[in-house]
Amino acid sequence: MANFDKATILEALGTVNDPDLHRDLVSLGMIRDLEIADDVVSLRVVLTTPACPLKGKIQSDVEAALRKVGVEKMNVAMDAEVHRANPDGTPGSPQAERMPGVKAVVAVASGKGGVGKSTVAVNLAISLQRLGAKVGILDADIYGPSLPIMLGLRESRPTMTADEKIAPVPRYGLQAMSMGFMLREDQAVVWRGPMLGKALQQFIEDVDWGELDYVIVDMPPGTGDVQLSLAQLLPVAGTVVVTTPQDVAFADVRRAIKQFELTKTPVLGIVENMSHFVCGGCGAEHHIFGESRIESHAAKYDLPVLARIPLDGVTAVSADQGEPIVVAAPDSDTAKVYSELAQRVAQAVAVETHKRAGVKEKLQGFFGKR
Secondary structure (H helix, E strand, O other): OOOOOOHHHHHHHOOOEEEEEEEEEOOOOOEEEEEEEEEEEEEEEEEOOOOOOOOHHHHHHHHHHHHOOOEEEEEEEEEEEEOOOOOOOOOOOOOOOOOEEEEEEEEEEEOOOOOOOHHHHHHHHHHHHHHOOOEEEEEOOOOOOOHHHHHHOOOOOOEEEOOOOOOEEEEOOEEEEEEEHHHOOOOOOOOOOHHHHHHHHHHHHHHHOEEEEEEEEEEOOOOOOOHHHHHHHHHHHEEEEOOOOHHHHHHHHHHHHHHHHHHHOOOEEEOOOOOOOEEEEEEEEOOOOOOHHHHHHHHHHHOOOEEOOEEEEOOOHHOOOOOHHHHOOOOOOOHHHHHHHHHHHHHHHHHHHHHHHHHHHHHHOOOOOO
């Protein structure tokens, strides 16, 4: 029988770092259910998201560390637990009590309309769900709700729960809510700003969202009442900003980024939608809207480019038919880009949540407390 015990195992695992959080798995509390039976070591590695793009690397690093101390037989189970993103961390505060079962709220925004923001939001949400997360999507575009069409829910209406909450409408593994569920397709919303904020508050407080890892919020275009209301109502883990290659589109993105800075909402990165077209015959890339300068634009704000989503002939058509591209063509190049985007967004949320927790610990004087 090999000569090792739990202390030896934990010391070995203490040399394995989470590549994003830059701390070892033991001090992060990621090693769970460690058991040694005869010469077999069993444990769970609990990551910060089921969509972790580094899951394979972390598992191989754990197994290599165990082998270094003589472990030949091992059962390493990979698991995940999304941490709640709460900027003020005050129990009982209005922000903390809204959507109590939701771990992280991620807004998808743009400085202007027509850049495919809703398409990105829907496909991002479904991609996160398919990577193992529990996901909801909230259509915060009160004036122009598009979620019912894009999810194939034109005739759907939400129901009430036993405790008189609104039940989200399920579709493709998501929990969905939209003003479009309350309206006829030809019915207009003619409201002033304060009513928009009140409607958003009702979608947050009066909907039974349940236990979810992420809620993706499809924001209205521009910078206005809904953006301000969301920042006041919820602890937003971060925002994904969508643009197209033209400089005129990024000019409006700058204004959106500035607003998120003013409301202390982290911007996780930028998505360039309709980035390029790939010819099906020759495979060549064509820049329909001109050569992109997204990398240099993003660098000015010290933001990553999370994805460059190609223009194709399927995405818009499938959305009109109620089947987002990741559902209609899950093996397509575009669907693969969305899967990578989902992993990067989940990764960025985990890093941002960890960063906030670290700041909170320092302010409270409890160093090393998770």
